[in-house]
Amino acid sequence: MIGSDIQRAASLLKTGQVVAIPTETVYGLAANALDAEAVALIFAIKKRPAFDPLIVHIHSVEQLRAFTSGQVTTDAIRLVQTFWPGPLTVVLPKAEVIPDIVTAGLPTVGIRMPAHPVVRQLLSILDFPLAAPSANPFGYISPVNAAHVADQLGEQIPYILDGGVCQVGLESTIVDCTTSPCKVLRLGGISIREIADALGYIPESLTHSISNPRAPGMLTTHYAPRKKLILTSDESVFAHYAGQPEIAFLRSCTPFTGHKIQYLLSSDPYDDRKAASRLFSLLRELDSNPLIKLIIAERVPDHGLGSAINDRLTRAASEIR
Ligand code: TXA
Ligand code: MG
Numbered sequence: 001m002i003g004s005d006i007q008r009a010a011s012l013l014k015t016g017q018v019v020a021i022p023t024e025t026v027y028g029l030a031a032n033a034l035d036a037e038a039v040a041l042i043f044a045i046k047k048r049p050a051f052d053p054l055i056v057h058i059h060s061v062e063q064l065r066a067f068t069s070g071q072v073t074t075d076a077i078r079l080v081q082t083f084w085p086g087p088l089t090v091v092l093p094k095a096e097v098i099p100d101i102v103t104a105g106l107p108t109v110g111i112r113m114p115a116h117p118v119v120r121q122l123l124s125i126l127d128f129p130l131a132a133p134s135a136n137p138f139g140y141i142s143p144v145n146a147a148h149v150a151d152q153l154g155e156q157i158p159y160i161l162d163g164g165v166c167q168v169g170l171e172s173t174i175v176d177c178t179t180s181p182c183k184v185l186r187l188g189g190i191s192i193r194e195i196a197d198a199l200g201y202i203p204e205s206l207t208h209s210i211s212n213p214r215a216p217g218m219l220t221t222h223y224a225p226r227k228k229l230i231l232t233s234d235e236s237v238f239a240h241y242a243g244q245p246e247i248a249f250l251r252s253c254t255p256f257t258g259h260k261i262q263y264l265l266s267s268d269p270y271d272d273r274k275a276a277s278r279l280f281s282l283l284r285e286l287d288s289n290p291l292i293k294l295i296i297a298e299r300v301p302d303h304g305l306g307s308a309i310n311d312r313l314t315r316a317a318s319e320i321r
Contacts, residue, residue, distance in 0.1 A: 022163025
């Protein structure tokens with residue numbers, strides 16, 4: 001059931017149940033992060049492999065200290081002061097109270113303070129943090145509104161807390177702060193440039209190591225629609241398919257002349273934030289439209305959130321040209 005009753009969501013979570021929650025990035029599938037049995041339900045509902053750790057959502061910086069061990073590093077402090085609440089996850093050594101199932105047995109934990117007012121209010125009335133992966137079946141596109149969650153997981157969870165459309169539309173940027181200098185594990189709602197400005201140096205980005213089990217969000221199968229998607233920045237590929245039926249073009253901001261089914265990520269001029277916020281909705285729409293058999297997607301300009309958008313498009317693609 002979809003609803004906007006924060007108290008009801010809180011009561012369900014207090015009794016060890018799983019509830020879908022809105023965040024500014026994507027919807028999450030949440031449970032009490034300190035309750036291993038409740039967290040096990042998340043893995044079962046999502047069909048998520050046990051090696052893929054969950055992010056822990058908090059509402060105060062004191063909780064960051066409570067759920068990590070050792071000193072919060074200078075880099076982590078700089079990052080959270082700049083970007084929290086918001087689409088940033090920091091990875092630090094975990095405190096004992098965090099059950100191993102949350103972190104997939106890793107000695108570290110990913111922590112994030114979300115900005116969405118509904119989840120902030122929910123967290124403020126709970127005396128525990130929320131473990132939450134994106135609220136989609138493992139490997140599929142992340143949900144950015146309550147209906148997306150209901151379509152795929154509605155039968156399996158007692159409540160979907162509706163907070164409208166997610167404004168960022170891409171998952172959080174994950175930064176591993178267990179090393180100095182720190183490293184970016186996943187591109188997301190905060191650009192590398194913004195991270196670098198806060199840190200005072202450009203961090204290494206490990207997001208291309210697709211076999212790295214420490215960042216399973218980076219598996220190539222992630223964010224994939226069921227339909228075939230070809231990713232390209234070559235206009236001749238669009239020219240080749242132009243005019244053919246049952247093929248959709250997903251373009252940055254300008255339509256390709258002479259083709260019927262076209263979707264634009266952004267209005268013209270191109271706006272990376274707008275494109276990010278529309279990406280997952282459009283991919284779902286394309287995937288569920290029975291008139292479409294093949295998607296040809298254009299790589300977006302690589303600046304700002306563009307590199308995260310291209311990252312998701314690359315993972316969604318069955319072919320790159
Ligand atoms: O924006 C987001 O981050 C959303 C919302 C709901 O907060 N959550 C999200 O969760 O995208 P999920 O489970 O789809 O992706 C979390 C990813 C994992 O796949 C893993 O790559 C990384 O976070 N992660 C979590 N804990 C980690 C850790 N201790 N070390 C390294 N990576 C970790
Ligand atoms: Mg996910």
